[in-house]
Amino acid sequence: MIYFDNSATTKPYKEVVDLVAKISYEEFGNPASLHSFGMRAERILEQSRKQLAETLKADPEEIIFTSGGTESINMAIKGTAEAMKRSGKHILSTPIEHPAALESLKVLEEMGFTVEMLNVDDKGRIDPEELKRKIRKDTILVNIMMVNNETGVIQPVAEAAQIIKSVNPKTVFHVDAVQAYGKLPIDTRKLKADIISFSAHKIHGPRGVGMMYLRHGTKIRPILTGGGQEKQYRSGTVNVPGIAGFACAAVRKTSQMEEDNRTIRQVRERLIAELKSRMPDQIRINSPEDGLPGILSISFRSVKSEVILHALEQHEIYVSSGSACSSKKNSISHVIKALNIPAPWSDGTIRFSFCGENNEEEATACAQALQEILNTYALSK
Numbered sequence: 001m002i003y004f005d006n007s008a009t010t011k012p013y014k015e016v017v018d019l020v021a022k023i024s025y026e027e028f029g030n031p032a033s034l035h036s037f038g039m040r041a042e043r044i045l046e047q048s049r050k051q052l053a054e055t056l057k058a059d060p061e062e063i064i065f066t067s068g069g070t071e072s073i074n075m076a077i078k079g080t081a082e083a084m085k086r087s088g089k090h091i092l093s094t095p096i097e098h099p100a101a102l103e104s105l106k107v108l109e110e111m112g113f114t115v116e117m118l119n120v121d122d123k124g125r126i127d128p129e130e131l132k133r134k135i136r137k138d139t140i141l142v143n144i145m146m147v148n149n150e151t152g153v154i155q156p157v158a159e160a161a162q163i164i165k166s167v168n169p170k171t172v173f174h175v176d177a178v179q180a181y182g183k184l185p186i187d188t189r190k191l192k193a194d195i196i197s198f199s200a201h202k203i204h205g206p207r208g209v210g211m212m213y214l215r216h217g218t219k220i221r222p223i224l225t226g227g228g229q230e231k232q233y234r235s236g237t238v239n240v241p242g243i244a245g246f247a248c249a250a251v252r253k254t255s256q257m258e259e260d261n262r263t264i265r266q267v268r269e270r271l272i273a274e275l276k277s278r279m280p281d282q283i284r285i286n287s288p289e290d291g292l293p294g295i296l297s298i299s300f301r302s303v304k305s306e307v308i309l310h311a312l313e314q315h316e317i318y319v320s321s322g323s324a325c326s327s328k329k330n331s332i333s334h335v336i337k338a339l340n341i342p343a344p345w346s347d348g349t350i351r352f353s354f355c356g357e358n359n360e361e362e363a364t365a366c367a368q369a370l371q372e373i374l375n376t377y378a379l380s381k
């Protein structure tokens with residue numbers, strides 16, 4: 001089988017699965033317990049926090065564990081709005097954010113906050129000059145993703161942070177780095193964001209585990225209250241095996257990032273070259289050339305993406321139509337809409353997403369399968 005759906009989720013590394021199983025079975029103490037068994041679990045938790053912080057050049061005290069990207073993003077957006085509502089009600093974001101952000105922003109709008117969307121160009125990129133013009137005295141939050149999950153476009157978040165802090169130092173800047181982590185370098189000493197969201201299952205870690213980087217001095221109000229775990233920011237018994245698995249995956253993924261990116265670039269280039277030679281008039285590449293190599297959005301002329309997706313499945317090739325996170329809805333994704341992709345193309349958008357374990361032969365096999373599928377489809381019409 002060929003798995004080209006790594007932006008939806010990745011296959012966990014074998015050592016991650018082994019570690020999660022071992023800690024689940026042998027170290028089941030609650031890190032909040034006072035006895036030595038609990039303290040052993042706490043040591044694993046704190047060691048994992050330290051390892052994850054190191055990958056971001058952050059202080060371990062700035063790491064808060066969550067149940068994933070969605071929870072981190074909800075907490076960043078809603079928690080900032082709650083903590084800052086006396087300073088203002090203006091929020092800036094982009095129309096191509098993940099639904100975890102867009103839906104959180106919608107809730108805030110219903111509560112009386114003003115959410116203003118920055119424009120994006122035909123590749124989905126924001127204009128830093130527009131951001132500069134739109135930051136106001138009462139702007140409490142700017143929310144921008146680092147890498148878009150449907151097209152791989154990379155936003156200039158480091159530049160955005162500089163702009164935000166120079167125009168209004170009180171404005172909190174949240175970056176959704178779920179698709180960027182382990183694929184692009186993230187150094188919290190250089191990227192001056194206040195809050196950054198991460199997820200383990202996009203980097204061969206376990207599902208249902210995530211973290212939030214919360215810069216010292218940034219105020220947010222917790223969403224989950226209770227036992228006061230994670231320095232009161234996120235109550236609930238901590239998922240020690242999952243977090244240890246996350247740290248294990250993150251250390252490996254960040255240290256082999258360049259090697260993985262080289263492989264991924266070759267796979268992407270092979271797929272593009274094969275498709276261009278086999279069906280030059282039937283494809284439109286939506287992803288920018290300077291986007292994240294691991295995400296490739298291609299539209300196929302006048303064929304519905306579901307038809308292609310299921311036909312590829314018959315060849316044991318797995319991809320996504322648009323984005324798997326907002327999947328299963330039979331409508332054109334908000335990202336494809338924002339990019340103004342014209343009608344004969346927009347319905348047939350497929351996202352191919354790669355990891356370091358893919359290879360060029362898989363790309364050729366995928367192109368060949370696509371050629372067969374489109375030929376069969378043309379004959380049946």
Ligand code: PLP
Nearest residue numbers: 068069070098149178179199325
């Ligand atoms: N943000 C982006 C950019 C994503 O791609 C995803 C998931 O695909 C999420 C957030 C949500 O992360 P999680 O699945 O860990 O909740």
